[in-house]
Amino acid sequence: GKTQNIYALNYNDKDNDIKISLGLLDTKHNWSGWISPVNGKGTKSDTPNKRWNFNIQKSVDLTNKDEMVFGLQYTKDSMHKTEHNLVNGELNKQSKGNTRSYGLYIQNDHKFDNKWSILSGIRYDNWKVYDSWMQLDKDKSKTIYYPARSDSSFSPKIALQYKIDDESNLFTSWGKAFAAPTLQKMFSGSASSASYTEANPNLNPQTVKTVEIGYKKKFGESTILGVTYYHNDINDLLYTRKTGLGKITYTVNGSTYTKDKQRVENAGTATTNGIELDLNHKINDQWSMFANYMYQQSKIDKCSTNGAAEGKIMTYVPKHVFNLGVDYSAGKWNSELVGSYQSKMYAQDNNSDTAKGVYTAYDPYFVVDFNLTYSMDKNSSISFAVNNLFDKEYYSYNLCEGRNYMLTVDYNF
Template identity: 35%
Template sequence: CLPGTKPEECGYVSNTPQRAFQGDLQFSLPIFNNQILTFGGAYRWEYADTKEKYLRNWKDETSTVKLKYQSKGKTRTWSIFAQDEIMLTEKLTAYLGARYDNWRTYDGYVNQVGTKGYPKEYPSNTETSFSPKFSVNFKPFEGTTLRGSVGKAFRPPTIYDLYRTWTSARGITYAGNPNLKPEKVTSYELGLDQKLWKGAKVQLTYFYNDIDDLIYRKTVNATYQEYINVGSAESQGFEASFEQRFDFGLRLFANLTYTDSEVKKNKAKPETEGKRLTYLPLWMGNLGAEFKKGKFSFYVVGRYMDKWFSDDENKDKKSGVYGSYDEYFVVDVRASYQVNKWMSLSISGDNIFDRDYYYYYKAPGASWFAELTLKF
């Protein structure tokens, strides 16, 4: 900065360190001759602390001088779960399950230095959820499986959803929200797994999700977005996959997913009702092949992603510009050779045909990597 320039005029740097601890414990126990009981628990603790500091020199991110903004907090979740797998007949298997989650956010703090009303602390919040699930598999014929399930799920906001606020190079601020509530989902699924000829199988699945308190990013104005809970939303669609395996080590595969989504109720912003959910494409799919022979393997896949919206009113329809999420199809490859038990070599390439598209920022072009792996 020029002599006499205030630090506030020299730019700032944002940093969000995060710490997390997670543990899981699971047991399986046969019961009688036709049941398997699985049960266990899980625990996760997270902490994040976002700090924005002014810079003495905007070219040197270590030349910080004073605090501009800080937001921090902690979350912890503990859960217990159980599932009973019951083989009713040789052709019919039922699954009865349930999960209990206890989620808490606490020690929330924010300081917008120099702004009236700051710093301030956020009250702690605790949410609990009981999530039952029932599913069934039926095999009417050899090579045919029919699937069906219904259940509830619980997804708490991430530590970043709650406590991370940052500003992009375009000047758009993305704000966390310490008052977010967890999402609650009721899901339904029907499916078919069918073996065809030798080495070939197909899977078809229909799904429907009814979502309450959906966590999404609300566009307040052209330069400010914040996370909030939507009253309700839904998504439904289908998944289809095909696989063909050959005796000489070749596997061909393809999969396709279609997802139609809609905001059903949003009192915080009624104009978004009837709009598609953000960051959720209509179509996505993969098409590829894998070959393994002895110590050598080769893998190639084409990945397709439809354009999606990041604006909650679905106004961001432009493509090929900074901040857009473009439709794209790219091809990746990987070749590997296992030299011996402790050494392997590989060469891989991403986007090998150098397709141009934007994934908010301009996506990397063709990239090649060489890897040497040693195991001791």
């Protein structure tokens, strides 16, 4: 079960080109548990957590050829996981972690002339984990306290665009990115009938260098076609190690299992290469359609924790992703019908999990979603959505949701 409150406040000063947002994702409870029908014994674990985020961005027209954007992003995460005995309420184990991160960025869009433009920028990220500990059994004297540590990175970016004519343009870009590990991966393990995952408090952030080149073409007044090639080099790859950590015997739902331990580690380096195709077509004033397809080839190049994984496809990375949709808009009404396909993903580092349609599998799937929105006025709207319209059954580790419905009311002030 989960109890979650979401708060968001956004401010947009169009006259001065300032945007500010403040948000809180407050998960009061995120629990799971088991109880034996034989003897009534069981456990319940709960992982309440919070995420605060703050963003401010300012745009400035330096000259008639230069538009500059700079800003600040701040995020604070906290988590406290506990596991209790259901019979007597005794605390079995617990863990706690806190992280904060902030990013400062600035970029400038410079137009040389009507054909050439260049976007350049740099971002500084600083990440810190602190006030973190793990109590792995009932004996509090065995609590492990982890010292605070931090990491930082400068991430530059540069993108060049050439306008061939009024209907087509070329672009290329290069940049770096910085991704910190989550508190759940560092301080919250998990156990099920299929696997046992250890927490890893020593994880470091992952960095990525990316290059892309693309072409966009407009055909007449109604059709736009785009194609993009990209290449990513990943260092300190956040990777789930599933071999070589030994076995463990544990109990879940009254049954005892012996499984290989697994945990997320910084394994080494990896590369991805991909091609994206994007098509948008306006049929008439009311109807439009879109289609996009992505092919990506991923590979683990070096893996310090498991040499057998080298040369294999990265876990949780699909090779094919395809979306096709049609949109209708008239007056206060808007509707959208979208079909989405994703090919099979591997969860095992040696790509041995080829089974489909079973628990722990990551099946290929094609699902269709429908959404209908009525705008009552400029400030309010009501939407009705049907997800997984044809009630497709597929697994993404667990059995995924079948057909489900959502009614949403929005009011902006």
